[in-house]
Amino acid sequence: MTLTPQWLDELRARTSLSTLIGKSIKVQKAGREYKACCPFHNEKTPSFTINDEKGFYHCFGCGAHGDAIRWMTDQRGLPFMEAVKELAATAGMEVPAADPRAAKRAEQARGLHEAMAAAQSFFEDQLGGLDGGEARAYLGRRGISDATRRTFGFGYAPDARGKLKTALRDFGEPMLVEAGLLIDPEGERDSYDRFRGRLMLPIRDIRGRVIAFGGRILGDGEPKYLNSPDTPLFDKGRTLYNIDKASPASRQTGRIIVVEGYMDVIALAQAGFADAVAPLGTALTEHQIERLWKMVEVPILCFDGDAAGQKAAIRAATRALPLLRPGHSLCFATLPKGQDPDDLLRASGAGAMQAVLDAAQPLIERLWSHELSAAPLDTPEQKAALKQRLRDITDAIGHPDVRAHYAHEFRERYSALFFARREAAPFQPRAQGGGGGQRWQRDRRGNWKPPIPPAGQEARAIGAGGMEQRLLRAVLAALLRHPEQIAPHREMLSGLHIADPLLGQLMDAMIRCSFRKETVETQALLTILGQGEVYNMAKGMLRADTFTLTPNRMTTDPDRVARDLEEAVRVIAQGPELEAALVEATRRFESDFSEANFAEQQRIRALKAEHDRRLAELAQSEDSI
CATH class of the missing domain: 3.90.580.10 (Zinc finger, CHC2-type domain)
Structure with a gap:
């Protein structure tokens, strides 16, 4: 058109x-x-x-x-x-049609929409009439208010084969069958109402038009929930229940909550969580994930804490992997075992629900914890199987940058889990979690604080001049340009003690920002720094004529950036460790002139010499990072 x-x-x-x-x-x-x-x-x-x-x-x-x-x-x-x-x-204007066939389809859709609207009016009238007493009683037992009932358009389908068919006869049987309202059996039997003896909920499109129905049986019977079949108006794999209300609500909250079913959505809305949607009886599909990402970058998937709910969460996580792209992911909130949103809200109120949402795990955390608990890890073969499962996850990710970050993060976690003890030897590369193995902690106000090294174990400070300081400035400049690289290196960086106070303040600000934000941007870092000496220094680092650290290559080859930064940070962190190890080895040799102590001293001295050579290469080369 x-x-x-x-x-x-x-x-x-x-x-x-x-x-x-x-x-x-x-x-x-x-x-x-x-x-x-x-x-x-x-x-x-x-x-x-x-x-x-x-x-x-x-x-x-x-x-x-x-x-x-x-x-x-x-x-x-x-x-x-x-x-x-x-x-x-x-x-009252006609939208131009592209061709006669499109105009015919538009006219057909108009008729189907009118039929669905008429069916909705019929169901609402029945809920308020004599036949709807049992359905109204059920809503009362569920604690659903009259206002919520009107907002979501609850209705009732009488337990009869032809009441809806008779009420909507002016639309004609073929249209009612096509709309999914009637069932047309094979043979000579007459068509009959699809929904009978059920509490009815309209399913609406983004514009708020009724396109399908979901019906919950009252009393015994199967299925418990019955949805409309796929029709020209309704594709259950592309539709999210309540999207017409949740989409504008998400613009206020910056959040979308995905739960398992209609009644979960309704319970949340009645408790003040208007930004909830649900798939329609199927696992979350690729189309639904993409639709969620049009509203927010990181939707919250909130499934039941039982085995079925957690299985659904992992299915959604696996389905999202090929679709991941920078900034777009999922996070997972887990309800207490045996409770759905309605149970939790009734028992503990909206505050408990908010706490569950606030504790949502990022996608990588959910995948890691799932694979860690999927099988025993007692034998080398079982440990290798974990590594293979993690590799399968990263291989499924389509975007190369996201895939590289997942691979790096899984590699770090795997190494820390199985090899951390061996890496902790004094003269070996720094173990994950610098600062004596401690990690940044939150204070009582929730702010992140760097680790305090144990007495007598404080690493030698990075000097205010020389090659180490030059390389450190280059690393911080690269992290300013590529702030997504802060998180992978923050543990090792936090263990450094920097003599230059401005460089130290800049590094602490970058690390704190990476803890607070899932996605860190250069401008956000500068905003946090405010105006002052540290801000001016950071702005200077970003000027290519001040720090010519191959910005063009870093921009176009993120994998190379990650590798080069990893080596530079490792070299900076190793310096104080190797120097401390050499001092200790020399002390032992001077107190005991044994051949073993001499050999150890010479081995560490050789390691330090190799380290100093590489440090000089990195610090003096304009192509270092």
Whole structure:
């Protein structure tokens, strides 16, 4: 189809912007304009204005600006064409069709939508009538309020074979069969109602139109939940229940919660969590994951704590691996065993649910813990099997940068799990978790603090001059340009004691930022530093003419950046360790002139000489990192 500028201008002219926006937020007349509290950021004093004459809105607080179509895409979360179609339907305009076949399909879809809307009205009427008493009692036992019942459009399908068929006979049997409302058996038997004796819930598309139904049986019987079949309007593998309400809610919370079923979504919404969706009786599909990522970059998957719920979580994690890309992932919140969201909310309230969501694990943590507990790890063969399972996970990731980071992280964890003790020898490379094996800890306010080395074990400080300091500046400059590399190296960096106070402050700020944010950006680092000497130093490091550390190559070859940084950090960290080891070996030799002690002293001296040679190469080369 072709949407000309003239046609779009006519659509905007026929749309009352204040009326459109007033459906979602409270607006007030202010002279020739309207004002409201901005829906795109939290504020108490209205700074959001709507001008019907000019056809645009503008927020003087956050800068949000647009017309009716932009409102539908940004606030409602609709795709462009869906926004245009909804506005056109309200304005009484026909959307141009690309060809006669498309026009015919559009006309057919209109008829199906009308049939589904009529069915929804029928089910709602039945719930309020004599036949709906048992269904109303069930809603009361579940604690579902009248307001929630109206919001989600609960209805009731009578336990009869033809009541809906009779009520909607004007649409004709073929259309009702195509909409999934009637079942047309083979042979000479008549068609009959698909849903009978069930509590009914409408399933809506992103525009809020009914496209299918889900029915829960009252009393005994199977299946417990029955969904509409796939139809021209409904594809269960591409649809998420409650997406029409959760999508705009997610713009306020910056979050999407994925739960297992309809009633979980409804219980959460009634408790104040409006940004929840659910798949429709199937495992989360690739299409649904991509749809979630259009709303937020890291959706929270909140499944039951029983074996079935955790199995569903791992299925979703595995399905997401080929789709992962920078910034886009999943995280996993686990409910207490034996409880679904409704159980938890009833027993402990919304605060307990929020605590579960706050404790959500990143995708890599869930995969690591799952594989770690999948089988015993007592024999070399079992340990090798774990390594193979981790390799299979990384091989399934499509994006090369994300795959490289997962491989690096799994390699570090695997080595720390099985080889950390051997790496802890004094003159060997620094073990994971520098600073005497300690890790950064949170203080009582939740802030991350660097480890304090045990008395007598403080590493020699990196001097305020010389090759070590030069290489350290190069490493910090590279981390500023590539902040995604901070997390893989923060444990080793945190064990360094830096004589230059500005360099030390910069490194501490970078490490703290990496703990607070899943994705660290250069600009965010500079913002945290504020104005001052450390900020000015960081800005200077980012200038190519000040630190010519091959920025072009680093930008185009992230794998090389990761490898070079790993070597540079290792060389910096080894220096103090090797020097301390040499001092100790010399002390032992001077107290006991044995051949063994002399050999040990010479071996460590050779290691240190090789280290110093490599340090000089890295520090003096402009192509070091």
